[in-house]
Amino acid sequence: MTRTLDIEQLRAQTPGCAISTHFNHSGSSLPSDTVLAAVTEHLQRESLYGPMEAAANAAGLIDEARADAAGLIGAAPAEIAFSSSGSAAWGLAFAALPPLVEGDRILVGRQEWGGNLSTMQAAAKRAGARIETIPVNEDGSVDANALAAMIDDRVRLVALTWLPANGGLINDAAAIGRVTRAAGIPYFIDAAQALGQLPVDVSAIGCDMLKGSGRKFLRGPRGAAILYLRKAFLKTLEPAYLDVLSSTWGEDGPNVRTDAQRFETSEKPIALLLGLGAALKQARSLGVDAIRRRIRELSGQLRGQLAAIPGVAIHDLGTEKSGLVSFTVAGIAPQALRGKLAEKRITIAANGIPYTPLDMMARGLNEIARASVSYLNTTDEIDRLCDNVAALARQAA
Numbered sequence: 001m002t003r004t005l006d007i008e009q010l011r012a013q014t015p016g017c018a019i020s021t022h023f024n025h026s027g028s029s030l031p032s033d034t035v036l037a038a039v040t041e042h043l044q045r046e047s048l049y050g051p052m053e054a055a056a057n058a059a060g061l062i063d064e065a066r067a068d069a070a071g072l073i074g075a076a077p078a079e080i081a082f083s084s085s086g087s088a089a090w091g092l093a094f095a096a097l098p099p100l101v102e103g104d105r106i107l108v109g110r111q112e113w114g115g116n117l118s119t120m121q122a123a124a125k126r127a128g129a130r131i132e133t134i135p136v137n138e139d140g141s142v143d144a145n146a147l148a149a150m151i152d153d154r155v156r157l158v159a160l161t162w163l164p165a166n167g168g169l170i171n172d173a174a175a176i177g178r179v180t181r182a183a184g185i186p187y188f189i190d191a192a193q194a195l196g197q198l199p200v201d202v203s204a205i206g207c208d209m210l211k212g213s214g215r216k217f218l219r220g221p222r223g224a225a226i227l228y229l230r231k232a233f234l235k236t237l238e239p240a241y242l243d244v245l246s247s248t249w250g251e252d253g254p255n256v257r258t259d260a261q262r263f264e265t266s267e268k269p270i271a272l273l274l275g276l277g278a279a280l281k282q283a284r285s286l287g288v289d290a291i292r293r294r295i296r297e298l299s300g301q302l303r304g305q306l307a308a309i310p311g312v313a314i315h316d317l318g319t320e321k322s323g324l325v326s327f328t329v330a331g332i333a334p335q336a337l338r339g340k341l342a343e344k345r346i347t348i349a350a351n352g353i354p355y356t357p358l359d360m361m362a363r364g365l366n367e368i369a370r371a372s373v374s375y376l377n378t379t380d381e382i383d384r385l386c387d388n389v390a391a392l393a394r395q396a397a
């Protein structure tokens, strides 16, 4: 059944929609008033009843949030850990892999998030291991066949950023998964830009780890992220550190939890997780299919309108595209463009090399402007953004 989104109502329930024309949903989206209330009301309960006591009363809701996170991606609740950021989640899983040794190889997609890449590069350097980039198809997506040809018994990990931070590409995560599954190699997916934007089914993709931040297309609060670890894979991981939640003290030392909470600590931001829980419920009740359809339609429209402006170049790769629209305007640096639009209360982002170093360098790009579309955006907002970009492009010409 096709669900229709009541955009007017959803915007009315999002205080930020009345303040600015927000096109930075891939940086951080606008939370709904339900998410805001879930956070602030819990902070109030903490101040009134004591944080530990308020947390005990909220335990059922945290379980629900975990079940909703699992439900969003086709996982089991025991396969979900909450973390503070996508990068922290990724780093926890990576640090729990068997140590690299000299000659080991890690194969990465060209659009890998810069933070993940730095983490891998530092570990590889210490061990004398190598990071290698998987070639891309003609449309810029990671080439699964090329990956298959690179596999040997020294490959310890395949890492893919599914939807890159620097544009509209959607990699074929399942095609990569078929290769890693056949080879029995751990497969990590950075789904920062996918959660809440695209339907996700971890079994169909065949990944061992997948993570994403709550604040982006899910519209949760900052400071909360979701880490999925496949049940059978989870057992092979050794957390870099433990605490009184992830392990209990036994006669022979720590007994480490067997579920994904072996990657959590007992101290956690309950208010933020309740906010994330509210955001997850909202995304699931709207339906990610319906969200995806609207984002695809709006971002296609935005891409088309921007492309028609003299002086504007679109930089999105891929055949099927996400809601991230990357572009440059002749004569205006992306950061300056961002600043000029911000004066009009239109928010976009400007990304340099550090977020996606391999891809930016391979394409000779130093910086791009990025307008990211949510289902909350409207065609009027797209017109407003494009009219302002057109005016700035004319001035710069």
Ligand SMILES: Cc1ncc(COP(=O)(O)O)c(C=O)c1O
Residues within 6 Å of the ligand: 026, 027, 085, 086, 087, 088, 113, 115, 161, 163, 164, 165, 190, 192, 193, 212, 213, 225
């Ligand atoms: C693809 C991708 N990975 C990772 C991150 C970083 O996530 P976090 O800031 O939650 O660590 C981002 C943030 O924009 C991203 O786009």
